[in-house]
Amino acid sequence: MAQTISVNGAPHSVPDDPRVTLLDFLRQDVGLTGTKKGCDHGQCGACTVIVNGVRINSCLTLAAMHDGDEVTTIEGLGTPDEPSALQKAFVEHDGYQCGYCTPGQICSATAMLTEIANGWPSDASETLEGAVEISGEEIRERMSGNLCRCGAYANIVAAIRDVAEQSA
């Protein structure tokens, strides 16, 4: 039976070569190059995508492991004509410079806000129980897997806070 991966709602067949990572599958096979390769080793977060609602480093997993999964990439979050709230906030706050880490930051932040809403605690949380309060420290802790060598962190955090507070 053909194996398929749903990418932004469209089905794609799983590649024949089992060595192909989910990241290379998205970039090469599907042709969605918004997802970036910064290290190929799970060290930078540039390749972050959302699989079945959870953010992962797509370079650290093989495409063959995702039969039946729903993958959302940066292209699935919004378009230049219809950007998501976070995408708009990144533009407004200059939450990028070169833009290479940006899709990963935005995918990561999108899923991260859901994690906070669901009450998942982090190292920066006051307690392990109950609702998590959104703060700069919470965001920084949870976004620390997404490196930005341009050093746009202060603006990225401002953009995320802005959206988190608007929707809170």
Next chain:
Amino acid sequence: MTVHFKQDKPDESNRLDDMRQGVIGKALPRVEGLAKVTGTATYAAEYSIDNCAEGVLVTSTITRGEVTSIDRDAALAMPGVIAVIDDPRLTTRAAQGTADEAPQQKPKTVCYWGQPIALVVAETFEQARDATKHLAIEYRVEEGAPLDPNTVEPEEQEDETVHQGDLAHAMSEATHSVDVTYTTRGHASAAMEPHAAIAQWDGDKLTVYASLQMLNYNISELADALDMEEGDIRLVSRFVGGGFGSKLGISEEAVAASIAAKELGRPVRVVMSRQQVFQCIMRRSETTQRLRLCTDANGTLTGFGHEALVSNLPGEEFAEPVLQSSHFLYGGENRELMLKVARIHRMTAGSVRAPGEAVGMPALEAAMDVLAEEVGIDPVELRLKNIPEKNPEEGLPFSSHKLAECLRQGAEAFGWDRGPRKPRQTREGEWWVGTGMASAARVHNVSEAKARVTLKPDGTALVETDMTDIGTGTYTILSQIAGEMLGLSPDRVLVDLGDTRHPRGPGSGGSWGAASIGSAVYVACQAIREELASRLDVEEAELDLSDGKAGSGESIVDLLDGKDLAREGYYEPGDIADDYTASGFGAFFAQVRVNRFTGEARVDRMLGAFGFGRVLNHKTARSQCLGGITWSIGVALTEALEFDPRDGHLVNPDLAEYHVPVHRDVPDLDVIMVEERDPAASPIQAKGIGELGMCGGAAAIANAIYNASGARVFDFPMTPDRVLAAMPD
């Protein structure tokens, strides 16, 4: 039509300020912002090209010697493998910035561990990568390559040497003196986008999509490597995922892709792995720096000494210019400056963001803190006292000088408590808390630059140049400069960059991009204004353009009569470069906490105040400063390349082991831009900005570590082990 402007005199006219559109300097969002946030901006490796084969570089596992054989047959027998290429034209190092000629070639000769020696090409990336792992290579090893900069006799860089007066005598006579030695480790640019290129031939014409900072130089470097004419090459770099020096020169993957594509008669893509980027592009040299500073009883410098040892491979001209700003930042009539280079076989040393000041300023500014304590005055006061009237070595005037304002405004905004300081005054739980400050300085450079501006009959304008935007904001500021000059909203200005079919820009590097290419666009627009003025029969100075109309009511579109109006602006720095010392200045203030049990240091808050001429866009300029301050945190606390003493190989060539600052390392940062007009810096009165934010910031953190915990550390980065070892009991 090309209009040439060579700046021989300061330009006090500040023409941009007379314009009516009102967009220059405004905090406009980036014009390419939506493309970046939606993943639709196309970086080098991402062009969709039919029938593209995939190349993976093979690197050496010896330090020095020769490749005697490569067993291609075994590799070629693997599925999908098309070729193993070890053409003598392959380059083995990245070209240094502005080299304008091919870097080292002949890949059989190995000069450092990790050097590219061949390229494997296959149908898919997975096949090519696998084949490189199975390639059997034999070497003739040349033992005994020197690897430690401290064990070889270094070469003096004579044009850096200054002997003025008698420093040794001044030191012995002075009321106060310090003689301290700092070390800094090597740094990596670690731009998030790895080096990548796709090469495609059409007969004898070559197109390369690449990730490069300076296409104007890169095209001649590539032509030289391939023995071609520049006219037969086109380079395209519309989006560059960070540079920080690492993409200044043509690098190995672009040359390899070009050679392979020619040989195979089909396009080839070569993307470096993260490890390869670390190992075969550029490192910032480690440094050892001795600072000798002495003052009279009041804290006025009478002597200034700064000597530095750096390293590079044999044959490389680049020597980390550690003393660059030390030549003019502070007074002191007795001066001794000297830079030496040790020739060793670690990977190539070259430009990493703010070459020179990135490490020279932290050492100098940490030593100034030791001196302030010795003299018993406020460290801000010590700096203010010692700002020279003129360049203390050459006697040249400064083009403009905002250090004092930056120190004062920064101290005020930060809430700096003035007066002599004592360490270990505040403790919160297990954390000592303290503050520190440092000056910032970074020489200002400009370069010749060309850009074409075309007013279109549809009421838009087009700006074309091969200049790049590496995250610095070029697209946006050029739309603002052209919009301001031509009376157009910036969204009516299309900026087309990163293509060598356009007029040659300066390239992005040394913080010279904005001032240089901005001036070329300014010159072109000025010429268009003159033409419009003559069509309206008024003086150019009286031409009042805004929102597509002249002040008298005519629309610009009507003046064009259905035709394009184009001018190419050619800006050239003139004699002025020899008449002034030009630099950006600033001040950093940091509050740091130091764990009394672990020695861990965390930055609580940090502020930078900078003066760099005209601010072209407050949003993108601020971001450049934020980036620089973020790098300061890395230099101060975490970033260090580590080399194996046995074979000189880089042992931490990835982002897990080479620690760039992450989100949680960077607190909210404050940036103050001390607006000024520097008439001698450029016709648009702007100076460089991309590097200043990291030139000294690490010392503010180091000085805060001392103020907090009493740990005086003389080695950057100030990792917990070092802080703990230096902490008093």
